[in-house]
Amino acid sequence: MIQNDFLIEIQLVGLTSRLKRLTDNILYSTKDFYKAVGVDIEPNWHLIFLLLKKHRELTVTEISERLQMSHPAIVKIIRNMKLKDYIGTKTDTTDSRKQLLYLTTKAELALPQLEKCWEACILTMEELLEGNEFFLKNLELIEEKIGKKSYKERTLKNLNRL
Amino acid sequence: MIQNDFLIEIQLVGLTSRLKRLTDNILYSTKDFYKAVGVDIEPNWHLIFLLLKKHRELTVTEISERLQMSHPAIVKIIRNMKLKDYIGTKTDTTDSRKQLLYLTTKAELALPQLEKCWEACILTMEELLEGNEFFLKNLELIEEKIGKKSYKERTLKNLNRL
DNA sequence: TACATTTGCGTAACTAGTTACGTAATTTAT
DNA sequence: ATAAATTACGTAACTAGTTACGCAAATGTA
Numbered sequence: 245m246i247q248n249d250f251l252i253e254i255q256l257v258g259l260t261s262r263l264k265r266l267t268d269n270i271l272y273s274t275k276d277f278y279k280a281v282g283v284d285i286e287p288n289w290h291l292i293f294l295l296l297k298k299h300r301e302l303t304v305t306e307i308s309e310r311l312q313m314s315h316p317a318i319v320k321i322i323r324n325m326k327l328k329d330y331i332g333t334k335t336d337t338t339d340s341r342k343q344l345l346y347l348t349t350k351a352e353l354a355l356p357q358l359e360k361c362w363e364a365c366i367l368t369m370e371e372l373l374e375g376n377e378f379f380l381k382n383l384e385l386i387e388e389k390i391g392k393k394s395y396k397e398r399t400l401k402n403l404n405r406l
Numbered sequence: 407m408i409q410n411d412f413l414i415e416i417q418l419v420g421l422t423s424r425l426k427r428l429t430d431n432i433l434y435s436t437k438d439f440y441k442a443v444g445v446d447i448e449p450n451w452h453l454i455f456l457l458l459k460k461h462r463e464l465t466v467t468e469i470s471e472r473l474q475m476s477h478p479a480i481v482k483i484i485r486n487m488k489l490k491d492y493i494g495t496k497t498d499t500t501d502s503r504k505q506l507l508y509l510t511t512k513a514e515l516a517l518p519q520l521e522k523c524w525e526a527c528i529l530t531m532e533e534l535l536e537g538n539e540f541f542l543k544n545l546e547l548i549e550e551k552i553g554k555k556s557y558k559e560r561t562l563k564n565l566n567r568l
Numbered sequence: 569t570a571c572a573t574t575t576g577c578g579t580a581a582c583t584a585g586t587t588a589c590g591t592a593a594t595t596t597a598t
Numbered sequence: 599a600t601a602a603a604t605t606a607c608g609t610a611a612c613t614a615g616t617t618a619c620g621c622a623a624a625t626g627t628a
Contacts, residue, residue, distance in 0.1 A: 250457065250472040252546065256531045257524065260432050261453060262545060264615090265474060266552070267426040271584085272616060273557035274422075280562060286583070291423060295412065304607060310412040312427060317585055319608060324583090341593050341606045362419065364565035369418045371560055372548050379548075382538045383424060384414065389534050390428070395435035398533055400442060403526035426585090433614085434586060448613070467576060479615055481578060486613090503576045503623050 274365070283354075283361060284328065288321055290362060293347070296331070297355065301344045303336070330354070436527070445523060446490065447516075450483055452524060455509070458493070459517065463506045465498070492516070 251258035251265065274287040285293075291311055295302060304322065308315040322345060325331040330351040336342035347355075373379050413420035413427065436449040447455075453473055457464060466484065470477040484507060487493040492513040498504035509517075535541050 249474065250453070251474070254456065256528050257456070258453070259531055259542065260429065261473075262549070263425060264429040264433070266545070266549060267422065267429050268615060269552060270422050270557050271426070276558040277561045280558065281565065288584070291412070291420070294416065294419070311423070312411065312413070314586060315607065339594070360568055361565060363568060364561045366418050367564035368557060368560040369421055372551050376544045376547055378540060379544050380417075380421065382541050382544065383428070385538055386534050387424070387428060390431060395432050395530060396438040396442065398530045399439045399526045402529035403443065403523065406522055406525060430585060450614070476616060477577065501624070
């Protein structure tokens with residue numbers, strides 16, 4: 245049991261901050277893990293690797309849609325992956341606005357080691373979810389609700405009812 | 407049901423990213439909400455307000471411990487709150503390293519309106535957790551596990567077992 | 569009392585996301 | 599065929615967190 249934790253003490257009020265704290269914790273712990281293993285990638289490169297492995301070539305917009313993140317976020321990630329030579333780009337021949345992204349040979353060669361790391365990450369998630377079988381389903385429920393009507397809209401409506 | 411969501415498709419692999427996506431979504435939606443209501447504060451000021459309302463005076467270190475965040479994070483938040491004149495500081499008389507933080511009159515006057523906003527936020531969380539009564543308990547379980555042994559340590563051990 | 573250690577907090581540099589804006593290429597509409 | 603609207607993506611400026619480092623004040627120790 246965590247002692248003296250204000251966020252737990254204040255219950256529902258602290259829930260969003262606890263979620264943020266947890267995800268931040270995992271984020272920086274993952275960085276730490278990569279560093280310890282001597283792998284020179286950032287946590288948020290993981291899904292880009294997976295997407296490009298599966299689809300060979302994707303544009304910035306396609307990736308941002310599939311990950312449901314803003315396109316500038318993807319642009320930033322891609323820039324760093326390019327700097328480390330994990331990603332290459334070429335302009336689409338039929339639409340010169342589009343940048344086709346693909347994994348470089350360096351990336352392909354690194355994949356086996358990376359995939360082992362990611363497997364270890366999955367094992368950790370399984371550990372953390374042990375006795376928590378509904379967590380994923382519960383999360384999906386929340387995602388669905390928020391997808392249908394945003395947190396902001398809901399809160400505005402709730403405020404007007406007070 | 408969310409369509410074509412790569413993060414859901416890949417199951418456990420996408421879980422941490424989904425949690426991050428959810429907390430980011432709530433974060434920016436909360437900003438949006440404050441803006442819509444015409445309240446000039448940031449989401450992460452909320453807990454500082456609550457702590458200082460409860461304890462009158464706290465130091466940077468005390469706040470960072472209670473929220474379990476790094477002290478530079480608190481320093482940054484406080485700086486912005488000071489710029490908007492919601493927080494005042496005075497140097498501790500017995501230990502001149504310590505900065506005592508307190509809510510200004512402007513903050514005290516703003517509190518009633520803010521508290522109404524936060525009440526609306528709680529109602530929203532209740533909505534989102536409807537049919538999800540175990541979510542909080544489940545979250546606490548994960549926090550406990552990660553508190554005992556970090557995500558990094560767990561993953562390193564899992565990697566060695568592969 | 570002098571010196572080493574610890575504590576408090578501030579800054580710098582970094583990743584990580586957002587919204588807002590701009591521009592060029594493509595598509596649509598008139 | 600030309601003008602308008604849309605799309606793709608890049609940049610800027612912002613909040614939000616971290617780790618690493620530095621310095622001065624306080625504390626512990628010889």
